[in-house]
Amino acid sequence: MAAKTQKMEQKKEKLRKIGKESKKNILSAMDIRQxxxxxxxxxxDDGDLGSQGYTKVLLQLFGYTGHGKSSLINSCKYVLGKGESFKEHAEAEETDHGLTMVRNAYPLTDVITMVDNRGCSKLNDFERAEVYAQLGNFIPIGEKVEWKDNYSAMMEAIEKSELEPNFSDFIVPIFVYNVRKQMSAEEKQDVKTFMENCIKMTGIVPIIVLSFKTSADYLEIEKQFRLMGAETVIAIDNYTKMSHIKTLGRTTDILMVIDIALKNVRFRLELPRNPKRERIERKKFMYNYIHQI
Ligand SMILES: Nc1nc2c(ncn2[C@@H]2O[C@H](COP(=O)(O)OP(=O)(O)O)[C@@H](O)[C@H]2O)c(=O)[nH]1
Ligand SMILES: [Mg+2]
Incomplete structure (x- = not known):
């Protein structure tokens, strides 16, 4: 008799647990919609100080070639849509040789745009200058990016950008890194410097997106980035042409990348800002940088 009651109790407990589980799943699904x-x-315009002259949020993607920048754009557009038909907006390349040459912009909403900056396989000083020129929005969107290998060509490009100066974009840097790759000591130094300069130029610590989450030990790489000063590290598995069945976890991870970028914008907008002044500061940084190299 006692055994029977115990069994019934166990069964009840199990049902309760299942009930809790499914409630949790429903909650997660709601969270995603929210x-x-x-x-x-x-x-x-939502903050107390309003938009302060900014009209767009520019999520700027950086990272070495083949690390998943174009795929992240495709993934973001995919998770913001409600259907299951996957479209390749930004061309994702099969091999490491594929280069994004043109700096293309992909609108996610009326306010938020993602920019696929040109990736590179290695960074020399002039290539680095080009990266900062992209970060500072000194290279027009839709224009072919060519590494300038001399000082005057670089200065000329920046001067040219003054013809149509853009200071109404709120820039959020995002650095994409494939966890299957091993970071060399040299690469680590590069990335660290890049992160510091992002803070100087935009006031935002770049958001680190670790791609290929399920292909290697991302926790180890996440640790390395945190030790380099990263505030946010989000590991994701991009949706690709080959693999795009929407799952809760994968979709949540990708939405979190955009969400944390917007949190940064909201936070910075609580402080008084001056877009024109900031562009001048970015330009000063650029000039200094070019002079140094
Ligand atoms: N399995 C998997 N493949 C990915 C992921 N991200 C990118 N890829 C693949 O890696 C290759 C290079 O990605 P791509 O987005 O072109 O890199 P980009 O050069 O940084 O723009 C493509 O074949 C993508 O389909 C990921 O998170 N998981
Ligand atoms: Mg690309």
Missing amino acids: LRDKILSFSL
């Missing part, structure tokens, strides 16, 4: 809606309805 998260998506929050992103889709994001406005720069």
Whole structure:
């Protein structure tokens, strides 16, 4: 008799647990809808100080070739949509040789745009200058990016950008890194310097996106980035042409990247800002940088 009651109790407990589990899943599904809606309805005017002259959020992607920048754009557009048909907006390349040559912009909403900056396989000083020129928005979108290998060509490019100066974009740097790769000591130094300069130029610590989450030990790489000063590290598995069945975890990870970028924008907009002044500061940084190299 006692055994029977015990069994019944166990069964009840199991049902309770299942009930809790499914409740949790429903909650997560709701969270996703809320998260998506929050992103889709994001406005720069919501803070106490208003938009302060900014009209767009520019999520700028950086990282070495083949690390998943174009795929991240495709993934973001995919998770913000409600259907299951995957479209390749930014061309993702099969091999490491594929280069994104043109600096292309992909709107996610009326306010948020993602920019696929040209990736590179290694960085020399002039290539680094080009990276900062992209970060500072000194290279027009839609224009072919060519590494300038001399001082005057570099200065000329920046002067040219003054013809149509852009200071209404709120820049958020995002650095994409493939966890299957091993970071060399040299690469680590490069990335660290890049992160510090991002803070100087934009006031934002770049968001680190670790791609190929399920292909290697991302926790180890995450640790390395945190030790380098990263504030946010998000590991994701991009949706690709080959693999795009929407799952809760994968979709959540990708939405979190956009969400944390917007949190940064909201935070910075609580402080008084001056877009024109900031562009001048970025330009000063650029000039200094070019002079140094
Ligand atoms: N399995 C997997 N493949 C990925 C992931 N991210 C990118 N890829 C693949 O890696 C290759 C290079 O990606 P791509 O987005 O072109 O890199 P980019 O050069 O930084 O723009 C493509 O074949 C992508 O399909 C990921 O998170 N997981
Ligand atoms: Mg690409």
